[in-house]
Amino acid sequence: MQTLQTQLLQVEGIRKSFTKRSSSTRKEERIEVLGGVSFQLKSGSFTSIIGPSGCGKTTLLRIIDGLIPADSGEVMFNGEPVTSPPSKMGFVFQGFGLLPWRTVQKNVEFGLELRGVEERERADIAHKFIQIVGLSGFENHYVHEISGGMQQRVGLARALTIDPDVLLMDEPFASVDMQTREILQRQLLQIVKGAVQKTTLFVTHNIDEAIYLSDEIVLLSTRPGLVREVIEVNLPGERWKYDPRTDPEYARLRHYCWSFLEKEIMDKGVFGSDIA
Ligand SMILES: Nc1ncnc2c1ncn2[C@@H]1O[C@H](COP(=O)(O)OP(=O)(O)O)[C@@H](O)[C@H]1O
Ligand SMILES: [Mg+2]
Numbered sequence: 001m002q003t004l005q006t007q008l009l010q011v012e013g014i015r016k017s018f019t020k021r022s023s024s025t026r027k028e029e030r031i032e033v034l035g036g037v038s039f040q041l042k043s044g045s046f047t048s049i050i051g052p053s054g055c056g057k058t059t060l061l062r063i064i065d066g067l068i069p070a071d072s073g074e075v076m077f078n079g080e081p082v083t084s085p086p087s088k089m090g091f092v093f094q095g096f097g098l099l100p101w102r103t104v105q106k107n108v109e110f111g112l113e114l115r116g117v118e119e120r121e122r123a124d125i126a127h128k129f130i131q132i133v134g135l136s137g138f139e140n141h142y143v144h145e146i147s148g149g150m151q152q153r154v155g156l157a158r159a160l161t162i163d164p165d166v167l168l169m170d171e172p173f174a175s176v177d178m179q180t181r182e183i184l185q186r187q188l189l190q191i192v193k194g195a196v197q198k199t200t201l202f203v204t205h206n207i208d209e210a211i212y213l214s215d216e217i218v219l220l221s222t223r224p225g226l227v228r229e230v231i232e233v234n235l236p237g238e239r240w241k242y243d244p245r246t247d248p249e250y251a252r253l254r255h256y257c258w259s260f261l262e263k264e265i266m267d268k269g270v271f272g273s274d275i276a
Helices: 057-064 104-114 119-132 148-161 178-195 207-213 248-267
Strands: 009-021 028-041 046-050 072-077 089-092 166-170 199-204 216-220 227-232
Touching (some): 009 057, 028 057, 028 072, 028 227, 046 178, 046 207, 057 166, 057 199, 104 119, 104 148, 119 148, 148 178, 178 207, 216 248, 227 248
Parallel strands (some): 046 216, 166 199
Antiparallel strands (some): 009 072, 216 227
């Protein structure tokens, strides 16, 4: 007999508009950002959302995390509708979101502190995750004393301390250089597919990053954002141990995703008419 399994995360028909004052006419205008987004997140999977800039990716993550309400639609997390930030969701931001007046150790402890975990236990848990992200020895450094790549690992360690059921990441590697970015991608996989095993929802506009990291890729259209397609990435597991970028399947997926994004952007007319 088939048992009914509760989905970890279900996003159903999410719509969102914002009202903005036009800079030219000074009139208020309504911008539809999300036009009815639906998808499901499989437990244990690494899923990326890719879509053109401004298509509503950050807005969607904020709605999933319960930070802002949708106009309509629903987010179900562990079988419950999300109405405020759930305690078992971890969030890693693009701009790191670290507190500059705190040390690495105290930044990593921050989420636990908010949850009222006592000092001794906080320090032990933080110690464990500082080790996992490879920052042992930097506990007492302040944020400005470490590199961007290290700061992002502090953000990851902080998100992991709360033992989240799902990790939400919004373009976390966008502000670091290309080499650091590739190293961080490999380390992220080692952690969420190896050391700690976390279901991850990752937003990016970088196709290579999405293919390298993901089991599934959700393709979002230009604004108003809609799910155009969900693609399975059939590359072998443990990708941090080899370079999947040389696999013919990688090249096929890259071409497919790029054609999609190019069409979305060109159809919107941002570059005028095609030259050819
Ligand atoms: N609080 C807000 N008020 C008004 N407009 C907003 C607000 N948040 C986002 N937007 C607009 O919604 C659109 C989508 O933004 P965002 O979700 O940040 O896109 P993405 O992350 O895909 O680049 C943009 O045009 C942005 O200006
Ligand atoms: Mg964004």
